[in-house]
Amino acid sequence: MDDDCSTTEAFDELKSRSLGVSDVAQIAAGTGLAVYAMWVGILQPGFRRVPLKLQVPYIPASKSQVRNVMTLLKGRKGGIVDLGSGDGRIVLEAHRRGFTPAVGYELNPWLIYLSRFNAWRIGHHRKVSYRREDLWKVDLSECKNITVFLAPSVLSLLQKKLLAELPNDALVIAGRFPFPDWTPYRIEGLGVDRAWAYSIEAQRNCQQLSQLTRNVLNNNLFV
Numbered sequence: 001m002d003d004d005c006s007t008t009e010a011f012d013e014l015k016s017r018s019l020g021v022s023d024v025a026q027i028a029a030g031t032g033l034a035v036y037a038m039w040v041g042i043l044q045p046g047f048r049r050v051p052l053k054l055q056v057p058y059i060p061a062s063k064s065q066v067r068n069v070m071t072l073l074k075g076r077k078g079g080i081v082d083l084g085s086g087d088g089r090i091v092l093e094a095h096r097r098g099f100t101p102a103v104g105y106e107l108n109p110w111l112i113y114l115s116r117f118n119a120w121r122i123g124h125h126r127k128v129s130y131r132r133e134d135l136w137k138v139d140l141s142e143c144k145n146i147t148v149f150l151a152p153s154v155l156s157l158l159q160k161k162l163l164a165e166l167p168n169d170a171l172v173i174a175g176r177f178p179f180p181d182w183t184p185y186r187i188e189g190l191g192v193d194r195a196w197a198y199s200i201e202a203q204r205n206c207q208q209l210s211q212l213t214r215n216v217l218n219n220n221l222f223v
Ligand SMILES: C[S@@+](CC[C@H](N)C(=O)[O-])C[C@H]1O[C@@H](n2cnc3c(N)ncnc32)[C@H](O)[C@@H]1O
Pocket: 050, 054, 055, 056, 057, 058, 059, 060, 061, 082, 083, 084, 085, 086, 087, 088, 089, 090, 105, 106, 107, 108, 111, 133, 134, 135, 136, 148, 149, 150, 151, 175
């Protein structure tokens, strides 16, 4: 009985007490530690050798975003590659729509396990593949259909890699963030779910045209 009273009193006191500076500091430190532990243990593995400015966090594509990406892929066939495949949802959906081989490149081992588990759950584990590889080191010269959902800070650099490696008839779909210097031939959806489709041939022609224009201008200026 006494015990009950003292517990209730202690609880009441705790409820009525306002938080002091040290309480706030302890809560902040605890929260910070938990976030740090989650970052190091779950989100960061695999990224140790990737420069900080190229590290992109995991944010899964929304259902509408996946739908918009698939709409832009209509009429295409063959293989598909998702660069930074997260939990594998784009690869899985592309496979369901007939793309084969469907491959995801992902650095985070936990996300690779999760992707394989997701594929296994619906009986597609032998039909899709998730590889633990750094997307910056993957050879893309044979890829015809590529999807990306990466941070705007890395898209400029990725443009260069894609232009240097992809075949002329390749199609690139960017989810949520567009490529900064490219002109899309189609856009699907609105807001954060939007997706952009780019033809590599068109980007190369555009690049050649602007180089030609620069040469002409330079010649005129210096003759
Ligand atoms: C914004 S998420 C997109 C996930 C997925 N593509 C989707 O649409 O749901 C970006 C993913 O790229 C992965 N990633 C970032 N840099 C990478 C790299 N250098 N190589 C492979 N994967 C990378 C991250 O781990 C993260 O899962």
